[in-house]
Amino acid sequence: MKVAVVQHKSVLGDFEANLERTVEFIKKAIEQGADICLFPELNLTGYNVQDITSEIAVTAERLAESPLSALSEKISFIVGAIEESEEHIFYNSAFCFSKGKLIHVHRKIFLPTYGMFDEGRFTGAGKEVKTFYFNGIKSVALICEDLWHFSTVYLAFIQGSKFIFALSSSPGRGYRESGEFENAEIWRNVGEFYSRMTGSYFFYANRVGVEDGFVFSGKSFVCDPFGNVIAEASSFKEEMLLVTVNPALIRAARVSLPLLRDEKPEIIFSNLRRILDEK
Amino acid sequence: MRNKIAELLEIKDKAFVTGVLVQFIKEELNKAGFQKAVVGISGGVDSALAAFLSVMALGKENVIGISMPYRTSSESSKQDARLVAETLGIEFHEIDITPQIDAYYEKFPDADRVRKGNKMARERMSILYDFAHFKNALVVGTSNKSELLIGYSTRWGDGAHDVNPIGDLYKTQVWQIAEHVGVPERIIKKKPSADLWPGQTDEGEIGLTYQLLDQILFAYVDLRMRKEDIVNLGYDEPLVGKVMDMVKRSQYKRKLPIICKISRRTVDKDFLYFRDWGL
Numbered sequence: 245m246k247v248a249v250v251q252h253k254s255v256l257g258d259f260e261a262n263l264e265r266t267v268e269f270i271k272k273a274i275e276q277g278a279d280i281c282l283f284p285e286l287n288l289t290g291y292n293v294q295d296i297t298s299e300i301a302v303t304a305e306r307l308a309e310s311p312l313s314a315l316s317e318k319i320s321f322i323v324g325a326i327e328e329s330e331e332h333i334f335y336n337s338a339f340c341f342s343k344g345k346l347i348h349v350h351r352k353i354f355l356p357t358y359g360m361f362d363e364g365r366f367t368g369a370g371k372e373v374k375t376f377y378f379n380g381i382k383s384v385a386l387i388c389e390d391l392w393h394f395s396t397v398y399l400a401f402i403q404g405s406k407f408i409f410a411l412s413s414s415p416g417r418g419y420r421e422s423g424e425f426e427n428a429e430i431w432r433n434v435g436e437f438y439s440r441m442t443g444s445y446f447f448y449a450n451r452v453g454v455e456d457g458f459v460f461s462g463k464s465f466v467c468d469p470f471g472n473v474i475a476e477a478s479s480f481k482e483e484m485l486l487v488t489v490n491p492a493l494i495r496a497a498r499v500s501l502p503l504l505r506d507e508k509p510e511i512i513f514s515n516l517r518r519i520l521d522e523k
Numbered sequence: 524m525r526n527k528i529a530e531l532l533e534i535k536d537k538a539f540v541t542g543v544l545v546q547f548i549k550e551e552l553n554k555a556g557f558q559k560a561v562v563g564i565s566g567g568v569d570s571a572l573a574a575f576l577s578v579m580a581l582g583k584e585n586v587i588g589i590s591m592p593y594r595t596s597s598e599s600s601k602q603d604a605r606l607v608a609e610t611l612g613i614e615f616h617e618i619d620i621t622p623q624i625d626a627y628y629e630k631f632p633d634a635d636r637v638r639k640g641n642k643m644a645r646e647r648m649s650i651l652y653d654f655a656h657f658k659n660a661l662v663v664g665t666s667n668k669s670e671l672l673i674g675y676s677t678r679w680g681d682g683a684h685d686v687n688p689i690g691d692l693y694k695t696q697v698w699q700i701a702e703h704v705g706v707p708e709r710i711i712k713k714k715p716s717a718d719l720w721p722g723q724t725d726e727g728e729i730g731l732t733y734q735l736l737d738q739i740l741f742a743y744v745d746l747r748m749r750k751e752d753i754v755n756l757g758y759d760e761p762l763v764g765k766v767m768d769m770v771k772r773s774q775y776k777r778k779l780p781i782i783c784k785i786s787r788r789t790v791d792k793d794f795l796y797f798r799d800w801g802l
Contacts, residue, residue, distance in 0.1 A: 257800045294795040416543065422536045425543075454550040456797045457686075459543050479539075480546050 245379060245489050247445075248273035248281040249475075251464045253453035253482040256290030259300050259325075263288055266323055267311060269484060274318050276486055279379050281321040282409050284449045284464075285352075285388050286336060288325040291413035292455045297366045301328035307339055308346040316341035320378045322385050324411050326367070327351065333368040338385040338411050340376055348376035352387040353396060360415065360458070363389075373399040381491060383407040388414065391434060401442045402509045406469075406494050408444050410435070413451040416461035416479075424479055428463040432473060440471030443497035443504065445489055452482055469497035524756045528738045531745075534696055537703035541576070544688040544700075548580035551686045552661055554802040559660035563651050563681075564588040564615075565718065566603030569689060570665040571710050572701045576688050577663050578611045579704070586613045587658055591647045594621040600718050603710050610707060616654075620646050640719030644680025651684075661685040669694040669733060672740050673766065674773020675717075675725065682776060693737040729769075731762055739766045 250269045255261045266283060273281040285291065289300045302325055312323065320342035327337035327349065336352040351370025355363035373396050375382050384400035384407070391397060391410055400408060418426025431448060439446035446467040451460035465476040466487045475487045498504060534540050552560065560577045564570045577586045588611070590604035601617070608615035624643055628634050651662045664684030666676055668691055676682040689697055694715065701711050715725040715733065726732050739762065742753045750767060754760045782791045 256797055256802065292797050294797065295793075296796060296800065419534045419536070419540050420531070421539075423539050454547055454554070455799050457547065457551070459547055480542070 245280070245491065246276070246278045247447060247466065247487050247489055248276070248278035249447055249449045249464045249466060249477070249485040249487070250281060250283050250287075251450060251452050251462055251477045251481070251483050251485070252284050252287040254284075254287050254290045254451065256292060256455050257296040257300060258290075259288055259302075262290070263310065263312075267315065270312075270315050270319060270321055272484065273321075273486075274315075276484075278319060278486060280407075281319055282447050282449045283321070283323045283411065284451045285338075285411040285413040286324040286326065287411075287451070288323055290455060291415075291451065291460075292458065293326060294362070294366060297326055297334050298328075301326040301334050303328050303330075304337075304339070304346060304349050312339075312341055313345050317344045322409055322411065324387070324413075329368075334366065335370055336363065336367045336387060337370075338387055338409070340378070340383075340385055342376075342378055348374065348385070350374070350385040350387065352390055354389040354393050356389045360417075361389075373403075375400060375403045375405050378407065381407050383409060385409045385411065388412040391438070394438075397438050397442065398512075401444075401504065402507055404504070405442075406444050406491070408438060408442070408446045410446065410448045412448060414461050415455075415458035424463055425461040428461040428479070431461075431463070432465060432476075435465060435467045436471045436473065439467035439469055440497075441503065443469045443494055443501060445469060445494065452480055469494045525738065525758070528742055528746075528756065529734070532693060532695055532737055532741055534699050537700055541579070541700060541704055544576050545580045548577055548663065548686065548688050551799075552581065554799060555661065557659065557661050559585045559587065559658050560663045561587045561589065561651050561654045561658060561660045562663045563647055563665065564590050564604045564607050565665075566590070566600035566607070566710070567715060567718075568701050568706060568710050568713075569667050569694075569697055571603075571607045571706045572697055572704065573663050573665045573687075573689055574607055574611060574613070575701070575704045575706055578613060583612045584614075585660075586611070587654060587660060588613050588615045589651060589654060590615070590617045591620050591650055592617070593619075593624055593643050595721055596718055597721070599713075600716075603707075603713075606707055607710070610705075618650060620650070636720045640717070641677045641680060643719060644677035648680050648683045655685075663688065664690065666690055667692055667694050667697050669737055669740060670725075671777060672744060672773075673729065673736070673769040674776045675729060676776065678776050693740065694733040695737045730765065735762070736766060739763055740770070743767060743770070 322340045327335045338350040340348040353370045357364030375384050382404050384405040416425035421429045435446040448465050450464045452462040462479045465473050468474050475485045477485050562574045588608045592601050655662050662684040664687030742748045753763050
């Protein structure tokens with residue numbers, strides 16, 4: 245099975261241009277024999293959308309009517325956009341297409357609203373971590389800050405997820421590392437840790453390009469279920485990683501480290517109940 | 524602990540950070556439809572670095588350097604400005620601003636040196652923007668983070684430009700990157716000066732060395748430490764107070780004009796779009 249991870253350079257606030265580029269990449273991924281293709285957070289809108297949010301939002305139904313559904317006959321893929329709900333609430337969402345249709349939407353749960361981030365001002369928070377099947381593999385899509393809260397990954401893990409798709413638009417910061425921004429290094433640590441601790445493949449798609457001096461840090465990567473980085477993209481270039489993944493390795497990792505078997509979600513649940521009641 | 528702060532100001536991978544700054548210039552100009560940059564070259568290290576980075580981003584044929592001395596400007600400043608242009612092989616203009624400054628102050632013979640210095644800085648800005656239109660270029664800024672934070676600049680003068688690659692580098696970091704990209708040593712080593720009147724030096728006017736200033740600013744701005752915490756690191760209390768006061772009193776210089784709100788949506792308050800909207 246082959247997975248493509250696209251390091252997209254989006255245009256801020258130009259949905260049509262971004263959709264066109266996305267379709268080009270999906271076609272390229274199909275040509276190169278990919279079964280799955282992952283795009284970064286908000287790749288169809290750009291990241292710092294601020295007041296563009298309400299102007300660029302799409303409903304899930306409308307996105308399902310775009311050329312994306314037909315393309316997903318040949319390949320499964322995940323794209324990022326601003327979703328408008330029936331109640332006119334906006335979400336930072338990951339849209340998962342497979343077998344000719346939109347099969348799942350994940351709404352970002354944790355919206356960073358501190359320092360340079362201001363997402364909570366413009367978008368509402370999602371409430372669920374649910375899995376879906378991509379090419380027969382139980383998968384989860386999480387968006388950027390979601391993964392800085394290990395609770396989301398835990399919820400995916402106990403549902404049996406084997407592929408973790410991480411969509412990100414991470415602006416570069418920190419100059420105390422070699423050859424990359426500090427945040428790129430942290431993301432790799434996150435991927436190595438989660439893939440190993442869950443016995444899952446971890447796919448990280450990050451943006452490149454610049455928005456008003458925010459230089460997105462690129463360095464998209466893929467980790468195997470043993471915590472090894474098996475492919476990594478560059479810092480600045482718009483490019484597509486293509487990796488061969490072997491689901492047998494997920495089995496091997498989980499046989500040697502049966503953490504999921506021994507997990508005790510009922511204990512977590514009872515403890516959470518007690519902690520919340522005591523508060 | 525003071526050593527730790529000094530260490531944190533060191534840029535570990537200068538080649539990587541240089542690459543980020545170069546990428547920033549290239550992408551921000553090209554997205555806006557420009558290939559050329561105009562840089563005011565004073566003979567100092569900030570403008571030399573801005574010119575070097577611009578050439579790395581755009582090529583020497585796309586960078587125009589302009590030196591704008593006044594009759595009191597030191598001979599060495601003029602020579603060093605020429606040295607930067609010659610080293611880079613860029614189009615270069617030396618425009619003496621004495622006639623227009625002196626013609627204006629004939630009417631105000633008692634004008635003090637700060638008033639005249641500000642006028643010179645704004646005259647230079649006016650020339651840079653004239654050339655920007657003439658050459659179909661954007662103006663690349665030369666303000667570093669230290670001077671931006673303490674307001675050591677002329678409002679709408681040297682503080683006015685289109686894109687600024689070095690505005691997140693403290694002065695001591697400008698020296699590090701300047702050395703890395705090959706700015707001539709004598710420009711890096713000389714005492715920083717705005718050269719608005721004979722004998723003026725930055726450190727003499729500000730009242731402390733850039734090393735010390737940058738460490739206090741880093742603790743306050745980057746590490747968000749409180750005054751007493753900074754003093755406890757071993758910095759002199761009156762100096763810390765002075766630096767924090769300079770930051771506070773110069774906030775107006777870092778902001779655009781404020782607008783009185785009467786409508787629901789006001790341009791400077793809740794009309795929130797990035798400049799790169801649609802680019």
